[in-house]
Amino acid sequence: MRSSQCEFQFVKCGYAGTNFPSFIFPSVVGRPIVRSSQRVGDIEVKDLMVGEECTQLRQMLDCSYPMENGIVRNWDDMGHVWDYTFGPEKLDIDPQDCKLLLTEPPLNPSGNRERLFQVMFEQYGFNSLYIAVQAVLTLYAQGLLTGVVVDSGDGVTHICPVYEGFALNHLTRRLDIAxxxxxxxxxxxxxxxxxxxxxxxxxxxxxxxxxxxxxxxxxxxxxxxxxxxxxxxxxxxxxxxxxxxxxxxx
Structure with a gap:
């Protein structure tokens, strides 16, 4: 099983062996400003809404983005996004029966990575977890091991050299413009x-x-x-x- 956060404002997730993500949705959490109705059209208005639900009812919600510049800033809201990802709304999996691949940007703070491991093992109980640098996987997808990847997402841009499958962090440049x-x-x-x-x-x-x-x-x-x-x-x-x-x- 694979879950990827490739563009920082969107979650791309799916299963190993498939060519494309099974689901792509915004990494956003919304809460109703005023609870005036139970439903809007065919959408149920809940106390907490995630992903496409937020974009469809965005005028009624106070929206927050748990990731900024490629780094998790709000772990509570990020937990709601993961619940939505692993739950019946999307992947509908039992984490204890799954191995998980997550992606991270180059130069991701070690504390951020440690917190990811803690959450995925202790809170969700995944069987195993691997966190890969996005630039390396980008080259893998093209059948390459060496190259320079310019990755400009929603919150941050990285220029990352990769040699023989390893990201060269000392040569990587980060721009908080995207x-x-x-x-x-x-x-x-x-x-x-x-x-x-x-x-x-x-x-x-x-x-x-x-x-x-x-x-x-x-x-x-x-x-x-x-x-x-x-x-x-x-x-x-x-x-x-x-x-x-x-x-x-x-």
């Missing part, structure tokens, strides 16, 4: 245009907007001219009853 910073910058641009974002769920809304509309321009100057002189780049993004019109220049 996808989440782009989302924050997009929020700043939208605030300057007069849009209001004052709820924790608004971050998830803007992340979805970013993933749908933003791109890397091949010719930045041309894109800027188009944005200033035409409406070619104007797009409409709707969330529930909220419509956002914006030009995305990346």
């Amino acid at each position: 996808g989440r910073d782009i989302t924050r910058y997009l929020i700043k641009l939208l605030l300057l245009r007069g849009y209001a974002f004052n709820h924790s769920a608004d971050f998830e809304t803007v992340r979805l907007l970013k993933e749908k509309l933003c791109y890397v321009a091949y010719d930045v100057e041309q894109e800027q001219r188009l944005a200033l002189e035409t409406t070619v780049l104007t797009e409409s993004f709707t969330v529930s009853s909220l419509a956002i019109l914006t030009c995305c220049i990346c």
